[in-house]
Amino acid sequence: MTHATEDVLARLGVAVPEILLPAAAVDPTKWAVIACDQHTSEPDYWHRVAGIVADAPSTLRMIFPEVYLNDGDADSRIERIQQTMHDYLSTGVFRAPLQSMVLTHRSTPHVARRRGLLVALDLDRYDYRPGARALIRASEATIVDRLPPRVRVRSGAPLELPHVLVLIDDPDDSLFCGLDHASLPELYSAELMLDGGTVSGYQLGPDEQAHVARSLDALHSGGARETSFLFAVGDGNHSLATAKQVWEQTKRSLTGDTSGHPGRYALVELVNVYDPGLRFEPIHRHVRSAISDLDAWIAALAQAMDATVRECGADQMMEDIHDNPTTIGFVARNRQGVFVLHNEQQLAVTALQEALDQIDGIDVDYIHGSETATALGRDQGVALLLPAFDERLLFTTVANDGVLPRKAFSLGEAEEKRYYFEARRVF
Template identity: 35%
Template sequence: MSEPCFVPARILLPDPSVPLARWACLACDQFTSQPDYWADARAAAGEGPTALDLVLPEVYLEQPDVEGRIAAIHAAMERYEQQVLTRAVNGYVYLERVDFAGNLRAGLVGAVDLEQYSYAPGTRPAVRPTEGTVVSRIPPRLRVRQGAALESPHVMMLIDDPADTVLGPLGRAAAGQTPLYEGQLMLGGGSIRGWAVEDPARVAAITQALAALGAQENFDARYPAAAGQPPLTLAVGDGNHSLATAKAWWEQLKPTLSPEEQKTHPARWCLAEVCNIHSPAIGIEPIHRVVFGADPAVFAADFAAWLKEKNALADPAAPGAQRFRLTGGETLAASEAVHPLAVGTLEAFLADWLPAHPAASVDFIHGEDAVAALCADGTAAGVLLPPFAKEDIFRGVVLGGVLPRKTFSMGHARDKRYYLECRRILP
């Protein structure tokens, strides 16, 4: 068996006296244009210990006092590790999150081996991003991680586990057991509770189940078009640039370490939550496109002509056709000749079309009603993408490398991961 890519860790938790509604806070890359949300979060945290002191909401990245904020974060990490994070789990944390709509999402907190992850284009490690990584987004995040004693990232990894072999047994074992923590999350985040997974037999069962998901024979059977390629075990569902930042920091550290130190240095791993893409609580929605400054009829004709040129124009009634509903009322369809996913085909067209139309610009829109409203006056062309099947996430990554940018949205902003568990990343 190859070395596992997701392993147990020493996971730190706040003292039971610290209310979750004050401690846990939302992923820092949400509400980036809404400082009022983060002001409300600070008010909700009050004066008590809070994970908000350990992270830098991205709404503040461009503020003039950012260096002072980072210094305060690093100081809080050292202080909290000594005074607040009084509990430790040597293993995993199994958790159940109930969102504002009442959906229950199971997850498993452990550590991703950054040696088995890469965001470099063309690579096929066991752990892969689902979308292209914008390298320019890493340096500001790296400034927070450099010199940090702790991590509490918001990374959510996905497994393609239709039989629920990893999380299902943990949920059944947790039933009736006293949780490590439970309570409400601040500002509409729903509720959460978690249980320690330290029993050696359960830890071994997790390792075996993940190994089976990433086994070559299972990968080849599931993706015959990619048979023989290195298998994919974990795909990044959320927090792509957080994980990329952890990788960048590890690559900076590695040359300063001996080969033996590289095997055990805590920065080699990154804390993350693993979820099953087949969970009913994980909603995957397409992100539509609106092209401003485009005549809808001309845009439709150009798109159809481009598909024909690529030998990709298809009958909308054909089984498996990629269908694009245009706000002018027309439906175009494509084969997989350009890309295995509809969004990839559209992005390839836009990459060719936009440079020839410098007055036009594209935006990424959630919801069909919003697209219709933006295109109502006829000065913009809207393209409604078809429903995005969950299995297409893994299929798209395996067959297409990474998914095109802005392919899908995984839940609402308040459904994202809340910072709760921590881990030391300094020796």
């Protein structure tokens, strides 16, 4: 890769990562496991993962599944994680390091292909705070209280394993259309456990990496440079925020130029927000608290959202949510209907979350799938069903409003989340 390409990438907060992949003798299906922040209320899922992995080398031994965060054994678990990383580095579990971007193809039970590109992003160019003007920004609110256990895992760990998906706004598909996997060396191809589909990785050469630099530079040049940003974190906001915090702590002990320090960067997968294989799914709300006066509660919520309430049948409710992005459905026992926002410029998820945040003492759960949410609302409390999130609004909303509320959308179903496969040294 030429110095000119390196300079362009550096200006855009991007570097070519040094990738670690499992050795040929490692079973890739047992090696790759789903992101640690998935199935957090399903310990049985993680028990099944452990059963599949058994004694084989696996990324399972290098992550802290969040389902176990409150088990009381965090210190010993983190010690085992970091020791496993050292052991794998010294016993031939990994191949020799590879300095390259990697094109990824992922299939799932829901989509034939989702394209991604593994790169390293400069944490000095990233800011997760609301209203940040950085080149790399969070797409949704970061809950700082969730960071300490993640920081403890990353602090002192020699490796990072990425599950962060970072989005680019590329309606013409200029980046990925210039990367032909058929002409690239295949690095790996694996079946993913528990309905995860498949994943393949392809090594980019100097010409392809120069194309990446040109494409990203053109995308960034398309906006007003003082307000535009290039990257929005779609999945893994808290993981990237953790990397940022650890880097800020590390940086305080360093002197001189830090551009070559591996801890300054984080390994992420870039995905085009318009990729046909990337599905934006709404995350519904279920108010589990007992509501003594449902009519008064619904009226108060409508007032807080500046919305009109209309009761209707279940089929009509779902049709309205599908057809109108400013409509929010509700289900409470044998009643259902819709809230219709008066402000057609406001995102439904923003209006709803801001209104719920104003209500003291309610217990809100975040639900994937309209059928699940509806069933919960029939049983107790109130289910609030959101319309699909329009991916075309993501970058303009973050640019204009700072960040989206927490749980604004999900990138596909749980089994479509990123599986750990690649690693990178950070210390």
